[in-house]
Amino acid sequence: xxxxxxxxxxxxxxxxxxxxxxxxxxxxxxxxxxxxxxxxxxxxxxxxxxxxxxxxxxxxxxxxxxxxxxxxxxxxxxxxxxxxxxxxxxxxxxxxxxxxxxxxxxxxxxxxxxxxxxxxxxxxxxxxxxxxxxxxxxxxxxxxxxxxxxxxxxxxxxxxxxxxxxxxxxxxxxxxxxxxxxxxxxxxxxxxxxxxxxxxxxxxxxxxxxxxxxxxxxxxxxxxxxxxxxxxxxxxxxxxxxxxxxxxxxxxxxxxxxxxxxxxxxxxxxxxxxxxxxxxxxxxxxxxxxxxxxxxxxxx
Amino acid sequence: xxxxxxxxxxxxxxxxxxxxxxxxxxxxxxxxxxxxxxxxxxxxxxxxxxxxxxxxxxxxxxxxxxxxxxxxxxxxxxxxxxxxxxxxxxxxxxxxxxxxxxxxxxxxxxxxxxxxxxxxxxxxxxxxxxxxxxxxxxxxxxxxxxxxxxxxxxxxxxxxxxxxxxxxxxxxxxxxxxxxxxxxxxxxxxxxxxxxxxxxxxxxxxxxxxxxxxxxxxxxxxxxxxxxxxxxxxxxxxxxxxxxxxxxxxxxxxxxxxxx
Numbered sequence: 346x347x348x349x350x351x352x353x354x355x356x357x358x359x360x361x362x363x364x365x366x367x368x369x370x371x372x373x374x375x376x377x378x379x380x381x382x383x384x385x386x387x388x389x390x391x392x393x394x395x396x397x398x399x400x401x402x403x404x405x406x407x408x409x410x411x412x413x414x415x416x417x418x419x420x421x422x423x424x425x426x427x428x429x430x431x432x433x434x435x436x437x438x439x440x441x442x443x444x445x446x447x448x449x450x451x452x453x454x455x456x457x458x459x460x461x462x463x464x465x466x467x468x469x470x471x472x473x474x475x476x477x478x479x480x481x482x483x484x485x486x487x488x489x490x491x492x493x494x495x496x497x498x499x500x501x502x503x504x505x506x507x508x509x510x511x512x513x514x515x516x517x518x519x520x521x522x523x524x525x526x527x528x529x530x531x532x533x534x535x536x537x538x539x540x541x542x543x544x545x546x547x548x549x550x551x552x553x554x555x556x557x558x559x560x561x562x563x564x565x566x567x568x569x570x571x572x573x574x575x576x577x578x579x580x581x582x583x584x585x586x587x588x589x590x591x592x593x594x595x596x597x598x599x600x601x602x603x604x605x606x607x608x609x610x611x612x613x614x615x616x617x618x619x620x621x622x623x624x625x626x627x628x629x630x631x632x633x634x635x636x637x638x639x640x641x642x643x644x645x
Numbered sequence: 646x647x648x649x650x651x652x653x654x655x656x657x658x659x660x661x662x663x664x665x666x667x668x669x670x671x672x673x674x675x676x677x678x679x680x681x682x683x684x685x686x687x688x689x690x691x692x693x694x695x696x697x698x699x700x701x702x703x704x705x706x707x708x709x710x711x712x713x714x715x716x717x718x719x720x721x722x723x724x725x726x727x728x729x730x731x732x733x734x735x736x737x738x739x740x741x742x743x744x745x746x747x748x749x750x751x752x753x754x755x756x757x758x759x760x761x762x763x764x765x766x767x768x769x770x771x772x773x774x775x776x777x778x779x780x781x782x783x784x785x786x787x788x789x790x791x792x793x794x795x796x797x798x799x800x801x802x803x804x805x806x807x808x809x810x811x812x813x814x815x816x817x818x819x820x821x822x823x824x825x826x827x828x829x830x831x832x833x834x835x836x837x838x839x840x841x842x843x844x845x846x847x848x849x850x851x852x853x854x855x856x857x858x859x860x861x862x863x864x865x866x867x868x869x870x871x872x873x874x875x876x877x878x879x880x881x882x883x884x885x886x887x888x889x890x891x892x893x894x895x896x897x898x899x900x901x902x903x904x905x
Contacts, residue, residue, distance in 0.1 A: 434738035450658035451746035
């Protein structure tokens with residue numbers, strides 16, 4: 346792993362009036378890696394990303410991006426960040442190519458460099474055939490791909506992706522994942538938020554789970570799974586339960602069934618009544634997420 | 646991001662964005678910004694002009710053309726930095742996209758003002774040409790000299806519009822802006838007749854509005870009448886100060902809204 350983190354945040358705090366949206370969180374994003382920021386709606390993820398972009402002032406704590414405090418981030422370093430925002434904010438009335446060329450101008454890139462990069466980015470995001478199409482004729486998946494291509498126009502070292510694949514079909518998601526992994530291989534740092542746990546598991550080297558503005562836990566997907574939900578989940582339909590009720594099993598009551606988190610499924614199965622109905626599967630990040638952020642429905 | 650020196654290329658990039666979108670949607674834009682004032686010119690020139698031969702000793706058509714030029718610039722600049730800018734900020738989220746790049750908020754707002762002012766010039770010059778072809782510009786040379794002053798007024802109107810945008814919470818807010826800012830400038834600032842015909846209280850209001858000042862400069866120029874350089878200096882200083890105040894307010898409020 347690279348020794349120079351691209352983003353280092355410590356004690357990061359953001360308050361809106363009386364509401365503390367981010368409550369003193371610490372994290373870092375190393376280069377050539379993908380860090381996932383996971384949490385329910387309203388956990389403080391988007392606010393944290395806006396702070397990295399310098400689009401939201403810090404109430405407290407410090408944040409260094411490329412070694413510079415965010416408040417004093419130079420134009421050169423700001424230009425090394427590419428943002429894929431949650432909302433697709435392309436220019437709807439102009440073409441795909443014009444959107445990209447225009448974005449290059451915001452970076453004050455020379456026009457010949459823009460002209461050279463645009464076809465490459467369109468090819469990278471498989472949009473070449475749509476070059477001259479107006480953006481408002483593109484499908485949702487194409488628009489998302491274009492937003493990602495746009496974020497890459499200045500060849501950024503840090504790419505911030507706020508729910509890049511929300512609302513896309515599986516084909517589009519798989520393509521985006523492949524290209525994001527490719528970006529990581531090229532040495533770029535990625536910071537990702539997503540509500541898709543399979544996406545986080547596929548892409549992220551390190552995951553930070555946040556809720557209510559605080560970090561709940563942090564680690565590789567494997568570490569988090571081992572720590573919170575062991576390796577297997579056995580869902581036992583009520584009214585049957587494991588015979589040993591003395592706290593031997595790590596379990597969670599989810600209403601109609603009880604989830605048991607175990608390393609060796611055979612041990613638990615041996616502890617179940619013979620007529621019990623159960624479902625056995627490998628534990629995944631979704632289990633971790635629900636385990637540590639709870640099952641209560643969130644509202645924005 | 647507040648301390649960065651201004652980058653001309655970044656301001657121009659914002660300007661360029663508006664230009665290429667405008668090029669795509671040129672006809673509706675032309676109808677609003679050129680068709681509208683030209684229609685007013687015909688309506689008042691033909692309609693009112695039949696009953697009024699002269700105004701303050703000047704042929705009525707020649708009197709009204711500079712007023713309509715100022716109106717065209719005022720309306721185009723005000724419309725662009727309110728409805729136009731607010732749509733880019735609020736609906737299209739275009740400002741979010743721009744601010745994610747090295748373009749600073751100040752540069753973004755300057756790009757907006759520059760574009761709106763140039764658009765206002767297109768309107769103003771169109772009305773000027775129509776008015777001239779119609780014989781309403783006794784001094785074409787004076788009309789040319791008035792162009793930089795019209796540009797300054799356009800910047801001033803743009804900055805004030807941008808302040809309204811910064812304080813607007815929704816499109817409804819612009820009802821106030823158009824009713825209490827744009828319309829009074831149309832009716833009280835000497836577009837159709839001398840403001841001296843109004844009661845004194847209204848004259849005071851008229852002199853607060855920048856429209857009165859720009860008309861006071863360009864009308865004598867277009868008519869080829871003498872004008873005191875000191876008065877030109879005072880009128881332009883007033884518009885310049887208003888620009889600076891309005892732009893600072895817009896920038897400060899927008900910073901709070903976006904970043905705090």
